[in-house]
Amino acid sequence: MQRNGAVALIFHAVVVTFMLAPLVVICLVAFTPANTLTLPTTQLSLRWFEAVFDHPDFVASFVNSLRLATIAATVSVVLALSAGLAIDRYQFPGRGALNALFLSPLMIPHLVLGVALLRLLALIGATGSFAWLTLCHIMVVMPYVLRLVLAALTGLDRSVEQAALTLGASPWTVFRRVTLPMILPGVTGGWLLAFINSFDELTMSIFITAPATVTLPVRMYMYATESIDPMMAAVSALMIALTAAAMLLLDRVFGLDKILVGQS
Amino acid sequence: MSETRSSATPWLLAAPGAVLLLTLVVLPLLLTLVLSFQVYDAATGIKDGYTVTHYAAVLTDPYDLAVFWRTLRLAALTTLICVLIGAPEAYILQRMREPWRSVFLLVIIGPLLVSVVVRTFGWSMLLGPTGLVNEALQLLGLAKVRLLYTETAIVIALVHVMLPFMVIPVWTSLQKLDPMVEAAAWTLGASRFTALRRVVMPQVTMGLLSGSLVVFGLSASAFAIPGLLGGRRLKVAATLVYDEYMHELNWPMGAAIAILVLVANLAIMLAYHRAVEARARRTLG
Numbered sequence: 001m002q003r004n005g006a007v008a009l010i011f012h013a014v015v016v017t018f019m020l021a022p023l024v025v026i027c028l029v030a031f032t033p034a035n036t037l038t039l040p041t042t043q044l045s046l047r048w049f050e051a052v053f054d055h056p057d058f059v060a061s062f063v064n065s066l067r068l069a070t071i072a073a074t075v076s077v078v079l080a081l082s083a084g085l086a087i088d089r090y091q092f093p094g095r096g097a098l099n100a101l102f103l104s105p106l107m108i109p110h111l112v113l114g115v116a117l118l119r120l121l122a123l124i125g126a127t128g129s130f131a132w133l134t135l136c137h138i139m140v141v142m143p144y145v146l147r148l149v150l151a152a153l154t155g156l157d158r159s160v161e162q163a164a165l166t167l168g169a170s171p172w173t174v175f176r177r178v179t180l181p182m183i184l185p186g187v188t189g190g191w192l193l194a195f196i197n198s199f200d201e202l203t204m205s206i207f208i209t210a211p212a213t214v215t216l217p218v219r220m221y222m223y224a225t226e227s228i229d230p231m232m233a234a235v236s237a238l239m240i241a242l243t244a245a246a247m248l249l250l251d252r253v254f255g256l257d258k259i260l261v262g263q264s
Numbered sequence: 265m266s267e268t269r270s271s272a273t274p275w276l277l278a279a280p281g282a283v284l285l286l287t288l289v290v291l292p293l294l295l296t297l298v299l300s301f302q303v304y305d306a307a308t309g310i311k312d313g314y315t316v317t318h319y320a321a322v323l324t325d326p327y328d329l330a331v332f333w334r335t336l337r338l339a340a341l342t343t344l345i346c347v348l349i350g351a352p353e354a355y356i357l358q359r360m361r362e363p364w365r366s367v368f369l370l371v372i373i374g375p376l377l378v379s380v381v382v383r384t385f386g387w388s389m390l391l392g393p394t395g396l397v398n399e400a401l402q403l404l405g406l407a408k409v410r411l412l413y414t415e416t417a418i419v420i421a422l423v424h425v426m427l428p429f430m431v432i433p434v435w436t437s438l439q440k441l442d443p444m445v446e447a448a449a450w451t452l453g454a455s456r457f458t459a460l461r462r463v464v465m466p467q468v469t470m471g472l473l474s475g476s477l478v479v480f481g482l483s484a485s486a487f488a489i490p491g492l493l494g495g496r497r498l499k500v501a502a503t504l505v506y507d508e509y510m511h512e513l514n515w516p517m518g519a520a521i522a523i524l525v526l527v528a529n530l531a532i533m534l535a536y537h538r539a540v541e542a543r544a545r546r547t548l549g
Binding site for chain 2: 112
């Protein structure tokens, strides 16, 4: 194994600093006792974290985003599992087209999806509907889950399933007792990835949310375009903490590098 | 769970997802395509009848053309910088030993999971008039620079958000390269640079290409970063569409711009796949 030279390591240090700088600054500024966006120099304060909870609209958006992401991730896992089984296990006319359809949300900019869905929702009178917003989020996150499910299904040893079938298990029992446990890491990883993607989604959501259904990223964007105070840093720090927790979980369950790298 | 069962099974399994995608992707896109040709009147709104005036207006208006040009320029610059930083970084990561490799891979690609709004906000604090960058410049005795609400700020934040998308595919293609091959080139008398250029580079070309495709596509349609770091003056295609929809309320015009963004995106992807196929044919003979 060749080693990296000094120049390479300096380059690497600069890149790592660049990647971490904005996140570190947010976490530091969130603890400032001052009224402006300054780094805390003499003491740390939790006043801006308390300020977040005095903003009912932020709390409401957070709860809304949490609910939305949980439902969207769960439903998209169910849909992706059944679609994944169809694509992996069967040869049928239109299979390629179906696969392309399922992955199509990845090809279309979220901006375009946002305006297109706004048109649809306006025509059917569903703007501001939480149920339709949820359906849109399911559509957007499903390809991520499907890719992980397909990867898990492809790497599966089929002989175990055949053994269960031979021993008289029904197809449903085989799926529940044999297939599902074997692909569970992929499914769990898919759920978490879907949750994070739905929770963070801004560009599509900003077009299709109404005041009652505003998600946390949309609320933060709106707030940041008008005023910038340390409360934004506190909210951001909370989101970083949440993401870091999800990331550690994802790493434990499936291996983060496998999820983010292995699929490309 | 075997292929011998009736042919209706796969369709039943795929139906719920397929219906969802047809309703929420295909149908809305068709509606938007129609909308972009509909007549619009500032006083009465969308009217019956079809016209190509929105496309004509967008493609001839100097302001809109300047916005498109800026969008492409910023996306191209971001892609170039991501190649220049991402490729060496992936190479360095690949040569690291465990556990450092896993740790730093997490550091580089982990921010991908943090909301773009959060990361952009971090940059607006760093680049602001009293931000850390300007304070560092003052400590060094240099003059303050205006960074926030400039194209520089947008590119810096875009590179930060897009870099993982470049490192990932390059790193993946480097993993397929046996490190002994590079060592063999050295043994046979190649300089480090020649080995890098003639042995490593051809291997990572595909990774660089697919990374560039993703980075360019996402940068050209980015919304939050130019929205927050570009201010009201520096518009790009995405923020222009948002303004047409939410402020001007001229939906057909916004739809026309969105369709142009989509078509440009798909055209670039198609060109990429052509290039990949041509390359595959060349290498296979």
